[in-house]
Structure formats: structure tokens, C-alpha cells
Amino acid sequence: MEYFRQRFLDELNEEGDIKIRGLRWSRQQVLEGLDPDGYIQVFIEWVDDAKQAAKERARQFLTDNGGLPRFRALTQRFRNGAVLPFVGAGMSLASGFKPWGTFLLSLLVDLPHLKSDIERLLREGLYEEAAERIQNELRGAFNEEIHSHLGSHCRNVAGPVQLMPVLFEQEVITTNFDYVLTHVYRNAGKAFPIEYSGSRLADARSRIANNPHCLLRLHGEADSSDGRVLTRTEYEAAYNGRTTLTAILNVLLGSRSLLFMGCSLQADRTINALREIRSNAPDTPVRHYAFLPCPPEAERPERRAFLADAEIHPIYYPPDDHDQSIEDLLISLMEGGLDG
Structure with missing residues (x-):
């Protein structure tokens, strides 16, 4: 259910805030404040509709x-x-x-002389060889690049x-x-x-x-x-x-x-x-x-x-x-x- 909540709120609020004499409330605040049970029911019905729509789309393209x-x-x-x-x-x-190939290419900012070779290796599907070539050039900086771009501090999901x-x-x-x-x-x-x-x-x-x-x-x-x-x-x-x-x-x-x-x-x-x-x-x-x-x-x-x-x-x-x-x-x- 939580997966759908932000999407539901975005749709609920898309017509804009409620304004009265300089004060304003989001439509979520109005509905949830005036009728908490109604807010929950509307959300449940919206999720059910979203799930049904997903199944209908999947059935169509799979058919x-x-x-x-x-x-x-x-x-x-x-x-x-x-x-x-x-x-x-x-x-x-x-x-x-980024996709892995795109990520490897992004590491070539300081290695422009490698670009054509790395692009060729990636076209040939030789990702391991491309990574090793970049690592050999960057040496210790290679591990820092991997950590900085992909590490656990990157928390967005x-x-x-x-x-x-x-x-x-x-x-x-x-x-x-x-x-x-x-x-x-x-x-x-x-x-x-x-x-x-x-x-x-x-x-x-x-x-x-x-x-x-x-x-x-x-x-x-x-x-x-x-x-x-x-x-x-x-x-x-x-x-x-x-x-x-x-x-x-x-x-x-x-x-x-x-x-x-x-x-x-x-x-x-x-x-x-x-x-x-x-x-x-x-x-x-x-x-x-x-x-x-x-x-x-x-x-x-x-x-x-x-x-x-x-x-x-x-x-x-x-x-x-x-x-x-x-x-x-x-x-x-x-x-x-x-x-x-």
C-alpha cells in the first residue's frame, strides 16, 4: 500500500490547494482532517483501481x-x-x-585518450576488460569512483x-x-x-x-x-x-x-x-x-x-x-x- 501513497497524494492534490482569506491547505489535509475514515477509504479504493489498471495493462501487452x-x-x-x-x-x-556501460564511460573525464578504446570494448561486450583498462589507468582512484557513485551513502530509491x-x-x-x-x-x-x-x-x-x-x-x-x-x-x-x-x-x-x-x-x-x-x-x-x-x-x-x-x-x-x-x-x- 505504501508504494502507492505518494502517487495517490500527488493525484489528490493536483488541482491545487484550498485557499480561504490568505490561508491555504492541501486537499489531503482537508480530506484527512475533516474525514479521516473517508480519507483511508478513498486511498484504499484508489489503490484497488491502480492495481486493476496495472493488471489490465499487463494482460494487454502480454496478449x-x-x-x-x-x-x-x-x-x-x-x-x-x-x-x-x-x-x-x-x-x-x-x-x-546509470547502466554499467554508461557508468564506465563516465569515469573517463580524466582519461579522454581511452574513450575510443573503451567504447570499442563495450560494443564488443567486453565489460570486464573495459573495467580493467580503466582501473589500470586510475589505480587507487578507481575504488574511490566506485564508492563515491555507488556506495551505501547513496540512499535514493x-x-x-x-x-x-x-x-x-x-x-x-x-x-x-x-x-x-x-x-x-x-x-x-x-x-x-x-x-x-x-x-x-x-x-x-x-x-x-x-x-x-x-x-x-x-x-x-x-x-x-x-x-x-x-x-x-x-x-x-x-x-x-x-x-x-x-x-x-x-x-x-x-x-x-x-x-x-x-x-x-x-x-x-x-x-x-x-x-x-x-x-x-x-x-x-x-x-x-x-x-x-x-x-x-x-x-x-x-x-x-x-x-x-x-x-x-x-x-x-x-x-x-x-x-x-x-x-x-x-x-x-x-x-x-x-x-x-
Whole structure:
């Protein structure tokens, strides 16, 4: 309910204040002051209408792109507690953070000679190599940049990520260095009692059963470079023969499905790990799902095949309205799905 409150107040007050002989009150103050019970009832009805509108929008775009049956399959697994959220950078955009490629480019203010090389690496999907090249040039200043731009002191949270605590009360997986999820869950009164970061994820495999409400930071966190997995060298150090991303994901998943949100899902280590898991269980693979912007029609067959190799099945939404569409899908899950 609190997720909707500010939007309700904005709409309630949009016609302006009530003014009497130089005094003024917002419409919220008038309604809440004169009829507190009426104010609560109006708010409840407004939220119900907002949820219904979200479900209608989701049903429409899922029907249009053929994703409705897949969303219903996801809903059934969600009802059974068999869905594990995997949160990428796209879920932090509304809170003011940049996509990872854009962020790396923003670090080149003092390194203009690197711009063309970094742009080329990013176009080729070589994000680890791009990060390492910048780190080598900035040296100690690199950690300061990560902390200053993404650290826990950055407390602004906005957008549909705020619905996460309502839907997912156990493990949450993220590749993000920022603290949006930390702040969102704390603000909702459901703070993570423990967060496992980077190389410490190996500990999570033996400890998580006793305390499943936790945040699993696959790549580490911005406040500390200890255990961080960002550059090519850091990846190779963290995921070696003893501890691999495949092994970590395999243990965490069990029979549960991942739900990717805010993830680009290009050719990266997560995709490769899931492909390996898929190849080791060819007869009974666990299906995973992803909320993704719908690609152009000509690109859909190739995109679908690429994701299917990792047993990821897309639930497409309109590409021109990321936040609204993700919100509509999460509200639809929260409200029991789109059956019938």
C-alpha cells in the first residue's frame, strides 16, 4: 500500500490547494482532517483501481506479444515459492544510477585518450576488460569512483524495485554494486540480516538454509573492494577451479526458477553458467524466466534461441516504458496473476 501513497497524494492534490482569506491547505489535509475514515477509504479504493489498471495493462501487452501463457506458468511457480529473483542494473535506473556501460564511460573525464578504446570494448561486450583498462589507468582512484557513485551513502530509491519486499522475502540475487536493494528492504522493515558479497558467496551455500532471508551479491559491493568481482583479473581470482559461478548458482537454485529483472542477458558469465547447468540436466532442466523489453520482430527468433540455450524464457514488455511495465508485471504477480 505504501508504494502507492505518494502517487495517490500527488493525484489528490493536483488541482491545487484550498485557499480561504490568505490561508491555504492541501486537499489531503482537508480530506484527512475533516474525514479521516473517508480519507483511508478513498486511498484504499484508489489503490484497488491502480492495481486493476496495472493488471489490465499487463494482460494487454502480454496478449499482444504472446507472453501470457508463460507469465501464467511463472505465476504458478511463484505461488509455490519456487521463484528466486535475480536483479540487474535496470532495476536501479529509476533510483538515479546509470547502466554499467554508461557508468564506465563516465569515469573517463580524466582519461579522454581511452574513450575510443573503451567504447570499442563495450560494443564488443567486453565489460570486464573495459573495467580493467580503466582501473589500470586510475589505480587507487578507481575504488574511490566506485564508492563515491555507488556506495551505501547513496540512499535514493525509486521505481518498481520498491515492490520487491512484498513479493520476495527470502534470497535475492543481484549483480549490482549499489545498495538500492539494501535500502529498499530496510525501508520496508525487512532488512537483510546478512549480505554475501563476491567471493564470500561460497560461505552462503552452507549457511543459507538457516537464514534464507539474505542478499546474494554475485559481484560484490561498492563500499569495499574485498571480494569484488568486476575486472577480468577479479573474475578469474574469484571463480577459479575451487569455486565457480556455475557451482554457486547450482546450489542456490535447487529446483527453483530464476526471475531476471533489469538484466540485459547478453553473452556473459551468468548465461554461460546457466548453459552449463542446462547441459548437465538435459532431461529435466529447471526453467527460468526474464522480464525483457520486446526486441524487433526480426530479432525475436535469434533472441529466443539464445536465451533458451540457458533455459531462460522471456516475458516481453513494451520497450518504451520499462518502469511502468515492470511495475505492472510485479503487481500482477503480487495480486495472484492473470488467470481467466
